[in-house]
Amino acid sequence: MKPQSNRFMSMQEMVGFAILALLIFVIFPLILDPFRLNLFGKYLTYAFVALGLVLCWGAGGILSLGQGVFFGLGGYCMAMFLKLEASTPENTKIQSTPGIPDFMDWNQLTELPFWWQPFHSFTFTVIAVVLVPVIFAFIIGVAMFRRRVGGVYFAIITQAIAAIMTILIIGQQGYTGGVNGITDLRTLMGWDIRTDEAKNILYFVNGGLLFACLFAAQYIRRSKLGRILIAMRDQEDRVRFSGYDVADFKTFVFCAGAAFAAIGGAMFTLQVGFMSPSFVGIVPSIEMVIFCAVGGRLSILGAVYGALVVNWAKTTFSESFPELWLLGLGALFIAVVLAFPKGLAGLYDDFIAPRVKPLFDKLRSKSNSKDADFVGAPAE
Amino acid sequence: MNYVNPNFVLMVEGLTVSFDGFKAVNDLSFYVEPNECRVIIGPNGAGKTTVLDLICGRTKATEGSVKFKGQELLKMREDQIVHAGVGRKFQTPSVYEDLTVFENLEISYPKGHGVFGALAFKRDLEVIERIEQITQTIFLTDALDEKAAYLSHGQKQWLEIGMLLIQDPELLMLDEPVAGMSVAERKKTAELLNRIIQDRSVIVIEHDMKFVEDIATRVTVLHQGQILSEGTMEHVQADPKVVEVYLGH
Numbered sequence: 001m002k003p004q005s006n007r008f009m010s011m012q013e014m015v016g017f018a019i020l021a022l023l024i025f026v027i028f029p030l031i032l033d034p035f036r037l038n039l040f041g042k043y044l045t046y047a048f049v050a051l052g053l054v055l056c057w058g059a060g061g062i063l064s065l066g067q068g069v070f071f072g073l074g075g076y077c078m079a080m081f082l083k084l085e086a087s088t089p090e091n092t093k094i095q096s097t098p099g100i101p102d103f104m105d106w107n108q109l110t111e112l113p114f115w116w117q118p119f120h121s122f123t124f125t126v127i128a129v130v131l132v133p134v135i136f137a138f139i140i141g142v143a144m145f146r147r148r149v150g151g152v153y154f155a156i157i158t159q160a161i162a163a164i165m166t167i168l169i170i171g172q173q174g175y176t177g178g179v180n181g182i183t184d185l186r187t188l189m190g191w192d193i194r195t196d197e198a199k200n201i202l203y204f205v206n207g208g209l210l211f212a213c214l215f216a217a218q219y220i221r222r223s224k225l226g227r228i229l230i231a232m233r234d235q236e237d238r239v240r241f242s243g244y245d246v247a248d249f250k251t252f253v254f255c256a257g258a259a260f261a262a263i264g265g266a267m268f269t270l271q272v273g274f275m276s277p278s279f280v281g282i283v284p285s286i287e288m289v290i291f292c293a294v295g296g297r298l299s300i301l302g303a304v305y306g307a308l309v310v311n312w313a314k315t316t317f318s319e320s321f322p323e324l325w326l327l328g329l330g331a332l333f334i335a336v337v338l339a340f341p342k343g344l345a346g347l348y349d350d351f352i353a354p355r356v357k358p359l360f361d362k363l364r365s366k367s368n369s370k371d372a373d374f375v376g377a378p379a380e
Numbered sequence: 381m382n383y384v385n386p387n388f389v390l391m392v393e394g395l396t397v398s399f400d401g402f403k404a405v406n407d408l409s410f411y412v413e414p415n416e417c418r419v420i421i422g423p424n425g426a427g428k429t430t431v432l433d434l435i436c437g438r439t440k441a442t443e444g445s446v447k448f449k450g451q452e453l454l455k456m457r458e459d460q461i462v463h464a465g466v467g468r469k470f471q472t473p474s475v476y477e478d479l480t481v482f483e484n485l486e487i488s489y490p491k492g493h494g495v496f497g498a499l500a501f502k503r504d505l506e507v508i509e510r511i512e513q514i515t516q517t518i519f520l521t522d523a524l525d526e527k528a529a530y531l532s533h534g535q536k537q538w539l540e541i542g543m544l545l546i547q548d549p550e551l552l553m554l555d556e557p558v559a560g561m562s563v564a565e566r567k568k569t570a571e572l573l574n575r576i577i578q579d580r581s582v583i584v585i586e587h588d589m590k591f592v593e594d595i596a597t598r599v600t601v602l603h604q605g606q607i608l609s610e611g612t613m614e615h616v617q618a619d620p621k622v623v624e625v626y627l628g629h
């Protein structure tokens with residue numbers, strides 16, 4: 001007897017990835033008008049965050065209620081670059097200090113702060129988009145997990161961090177654009193990002209990056225590290241006494257979640273054209289957890305569907321019943337927790353998978369007999 | 381003490397832990413020799429499990445010293461103590477319920493224990509062979525792909541013993557390995573333990589006197605956090621103090 005397959009993906013997962021790819025890269029672009037497609041692109045940026053939460057919360061049992069912070073940091077890094085590009089001396093010549101972002105001028109700043117300087121460089125910006133949130137997550141992770149802070153306490157602390165971050169951004173108006181955020185972004189290295197065509201391209205870039213992150217997440221889940229995360233969720237002490245430093249693993253997965261969220265944030269800025277504290281604080285952070293919960297916190301593909309479905313519902317319902325939407329979202333969250341704790345992915349596993357499984361088995365036995373001596377094929 | 385006696389694997393000296401003033405373990409000293417099987421017995425609340433917790437770093441000691449092959453364990457983290465060569469089995473079987481028997485053992489395999497080591501860890505032939513060999517020892521060959529949650533209580537205990545074996549510790553600490561087992565399972569476990577306590581030092585906590593007689597090199601009787609008696613099984617059984625507080629008349 002051989003232990004279960006150690007392959008990167010099962011046949012069923014491969015089909016799942018393929019269907020999602022078809023949906024994102026073919027079906028949506030075909031059936032949606034440019035405005036709606038851009039909207040779906042925005043929804044998909046939240047899928048990055050939900051994906052990170054699947055790793056942290058679903059696999060590792062670490063519930064972060066502050067993912068908006070990392071989404072925001074990634075988004076702000078990108079926004080700073082775009083804002084500097086938009087604030088050429090010609091564009092800003094009516095200001096008392098031309099060449100600096102307009103909100104700085106309004107706040108009587110006469111010079112670009114030193115920590116804004118490096119964001120003139122696109123390479124630096126791309127690195128910063130990922131690295132700034134990861135370093136921040138690393139500091140939080142080390143501080144919390146080394147002291148064995150976990151569970152509810154960790155959730156509350158991340159929530160407090162989200163609140164602090166919002167207050168900080170709003171309070172430092174001259175440096176951050178305050179409550180309005182960083183707006184009026186125009187070009188990316190001379191390329192106008194406001195046109196329909198640009199938005200179309202950005203949608204596909206976003207989809208590509210999402211798939212890169214999905215593959216990375218799948219790699220982590222299939223590695224021994226993924227199994228250690230599950231082991232940690234069940235029996236943290238046992239993992240320690242199997243010779244693992246639990247804090248290191250928690251910090252790693254928290255940083256990975258932050259990196260995913262940050263990429264989503266940067267793509268959000270590019271597609272939506274601004275970044276503001278309203279995507280950083282407690283409410284958006286909790287909404288992100290709801291995307292993940294609705295999609296199914298144990299399923300990386302579920303996270304994408306969760307982000308899509310909840311955001312689509314949000315747009316649709318808040319267009320017709322703006323007051324009722326938040327109540328509806330709350331009700332949805334309660335319904336998920338009470339009735340289907342594994343989310344959409346759980347519903348799929350319970351009702352659809354048993355029906356399609358015979359199909360896969362048939363397919364597999366066919367392909368197995370076809371290339372029976374293929375080296376990589378798992379022997380049963 | 382400055383010198384290290386090379387004859388002792390474990391030297392526990394003046395070990396004390398107090399929880400809000402209550403001394404669960406009080407100025408305890410004992411020494412374990414290579415290949416010795418030391419059994420700790422004593423009434424409930426004597427501090428037996430606490431002693432193991434202190435040695436493996438789960439509980440921090442208030443005072444004293446625990447030296448394993450000359451290394452001071454009290455200053456080390458749990459995972460560092462494991463890497464030094466100390467393995468610990470808990471009283472209630474603690475296995476990873478959501479993982480298969482194979483995966484449970486694989487996690488305990490002493491390789492790829494850093495974050496990036498775990499990411500790059502390859503399930504090569506050596507790992508698979510070692511795991512198959514261990515599953516044979518612990519009677520779980522047929523359950524290799526079974527989730528640990530579906531194992532019986534006895535099988536979970538065996539699995540946890542297997543997880544320790546794969547670490548190949550020099551000092552193995554077992555907390556009531558036969559508790560809650562059926563008679564048949566108990567017999568099999570005794571046989572298993574007898575086999576694996578060769579070539580290493582073992583500290584066992586156990587209540588089953590028949591079982592203790594079978595495996596013990598020396599017995600330490602704990603009472604209220606202190607040593608009541610120590611020596612061979614016969615010596616301890618004949619000690620009137622032990623009869624008084626533990627064995628009964």
